[in-house]
Amino acid sequence: AIRAFLPDMEARNSGQIVTISSVAGHFGETYGMAYCPAKFAVRGIMESLEMEHRDRGLTGIVCTTVCPWFVRTPMILNMGMRPTSRWISFMSINRCANQIVDAILKEKNVTYVPFLIRVMVMLKPFMSKRVQLALRSYLNCRYEPTECQTTNEKEVSKEERTPSLSTLGNMGDYFKVSNFIWFLIIPAGLLLTFLVWWRPELFNQPTLSLVGQLLYYLGTQYNLVILVINIAAWVAHLGEAIYALHICDSVGFSHACTFKWFLQTFILGFPSLSILIHYRNKVVK
Known part of the structure; x- marks a missing residue:
């Protein structure tokens, strides 16, 4: 041709x-x-x-x-x-x-x-x-x-x-959204911890009373400790997300379903991973 x-x-x-x-x-x-x-x-x-x-x-x-x-x-x-x-x-x-x-x-x-x-x-x-x-x-x-x-x-x-x-595709895909309350608590907690390290002065406001003063104190006096907590939290979430990939691979989920589990576990951590582990254990039995 x-x-x-x-x-x-x-x-x-x-x-x-x-x-x-x-x-x-x-x-x-x-x-x-x-x-x-x-x-x-x-x-x-x-x-x-x-x-x-x-x-x-x-x-x-x-x-x-x-x-x-x-x-x-x-x-x-x-x-x-x-x-x-x-x-x-x-x-x-x-x-x-x-x-x-x-x-x-x-x-x-x-x-x-x-x-x-x-x-x-x-x-x-x-x-x-x-x-x-x-x-x-x-x-x-x-x-x-x-x-x-x-x-x-x-x-x-x-x-x-x-x-x-x-x-022809991978059969048996399973995905369950974690309880909505975790989407409110965990991302908010991660964001709060980050702000305490990055901009502690944001919490030095009279309207925030004692809680704001405590966060401001931690962010200024223990800034390095807060940084370590931030890094440890994200490393833990990433590790749990990678383990979720391993579980999805072991039970034969499609790449689309696997990505959803990875993303949810990276955001929420153990609450998402626990659902996946429970499903894996049920399938193996």
């Missing part, structure tokens, strides 16, 4: 070539000995073509390479593939198409769909093989072939091979 259209583009020094590579164009993967090298080659072709045009002074021809994650196309669905990553969603065709059109209109050189793929690609050269394998295991970035892909004992119909959409 490139050979068919390129001569006219070069004659005008104008045009745009768009190719679809893949996340598999950066990472070799199990069952990918045909697919992954082809996607690696797409990137190589586009980089070579871009360098050639640059050296020949053909700066008006744009080369755009798109690297998407798994998309719910008929090819993927009919093969019975079930991507299992808990962090990167199995994308709809519309979402992927919209981002491809955006890359074309903005004449991007390389675009990753979703953006998290770019982060993975950027970090890969700086990680040892053990770290890469550990990260792959944690993100669960793989797909599992169904029985129809691994056995030739019987012919499987298209209906049997095509999973329903309800089985």
